[in-house]
Amino acid sequence: MTTSQLTEQIHLKKSFLCIGLDVDIDKIPKHLLKEEDPIFAFNKAIIDATHQLVVAYKPNLAFYEAQGIKGFQALKKTIDYLNENHPEIFTIADAKRGDIGNTSGMYAKAFFEDLNFDSVTVAPYMGKDSVEPFLAYENKHTILLALTSNEGAFDFQTQSFDGEELYKKVIKTSKDWNNGQNLMYVVGATKAEHLREIRHLIPESFLLVPGVGAQGGSLEEVCKFGMNRKVGLLVNASRAVIYASEDENFAEAAATEAKKLQQEMASYL
Numbered sequence: 001m002t003t004s005q006l007t008e009q010i011h012l013k014k015s016f017l018c019i020g021l022d023v024d025i026d027k028i029p030k031h032l033l034k035e036e037d038p039i040f041a042f043n044k045a046i047i048d049a050t051h052q053l054v055v056a057y058k059p060n061l062a063f064y065e066a067q068g069i070k071g072f073q074a075l076k077k078t079i080d081y082l083n084e085n086h087p088e089i090f091t092i093a094d095a096k097r098g099d100i101g102n103t104s105g106m107y108a109k110a111f112f113e114d115l116n117f118d119s120v121t122v123a124p125y126m127g128k129d130s131v132e133p134f135l136a137y138e139n140k141h142t143i144l145l146a147l148t149s150n151e152g153a154f155d156f157q158t159q160s161f162d163g164e165e166l167y168k169k170v171i172k173t174s175k176d177w178n179n180g181q182n183l184m185y186v187v188g189a190t191k192a193e194h195l196r197e198i199r200h201l202i203p204e205s206f207l208l209v210p211g212v213g214a215q216g217g218s219l220e221e222v223c224k225f226g227m228n229r230k231v232g233l234l235v236n237a238s239r240a241v242i243y244a245s246e247d248e249n250f251a252e253a254a255a256t257e258a259k260k261l262q263q264e265m266a267s268y269l
């Protein structure tokens with residue numbers, strides 16, 4: 001999917017909401033446990049109930065890897081279900097990968113060819129040759145961790161080296177990498193006050209913004225400081241949406257929470 005197609009969807013749906021499919025088997029409604037594949041059954045119900053309200057879904061790989069082969073099968077079924085039924089929805093493998101070049105090439109092949117995600121999150125700290133294998137894929141997107149939503153972001157990312165904060169150095173340096181037009185960046189909603197400066201560095205890039213909902217980030221502030229003339233934002237909420245209810249009505253409850261976020265987003269567009 002191209003970024004223009006993604007922007008079209010944002011305007012069509014009046015939404016830049018991404019739902020995080022972070023499925024913890026211990027948190028899903030108990031009646032689903034008798035299904036052959038409870039994780040996929042949960043995801044399918046959430047997708048069926050919310051797809052008109054969102055422009056992206058983001059399964060976080062940790063939740064699937066934690067379930068071994070069954071988790072991988074559920075992930076594969078989920079991405080296939082999305083690509084077959086909702087090809088207009090942007091998909092993000094939140095995997096935070098990155099390694100020496102030939103290994104990164106294998107990660108890129110796994111997420112872009114085999115699983116056919118539109119994008120994957122990548123850690124920048126092994127540098128250019130660890131990221132460029134992802135960037136080489138046309139119409140696929142590499143979402144680089146810039147300023148993350150967690151407290152530990154202050155340990156390294158906001159520390160100054162040669163008078164410049166490390167996350168800014170990451171952003172500036174990455175712009176010169178081959179196929180840098182395929183980059184997007186992760187900026188936590190909990191760090192919204194940094195978005196104005198980030199927008200000076202990358203006025204046109206899409207930002208994936210996790211941290212509203214369970215982590216307490218403000219959607220209003222994210223929009224105030226982070227929105228560009230083409231919107232340029234994908235705001236993620238996982239737990240606050242998918243675990244809105246533990247009962248049989250969990251998918252409707254998720255849709256209600258997603259609708260609240262979508263309506264607030266519509267008011268900022």
Ligand SMILES: O=c1ccn([C@@H]2O[C@H](COP(=O)(O)O)[C@@H](O)[C@H]2O)c(=O)[nH]1
Binds near residue numbers: 187214237240
């Ligand atoms: O800086 C980051 C990068 C990634 N994440 C991921 O986003 C979701 C957030 O989940 P919530 O339940 O809405 O808090 C989760 O998959 C994180 O691993 C992030 O939170 N911050």
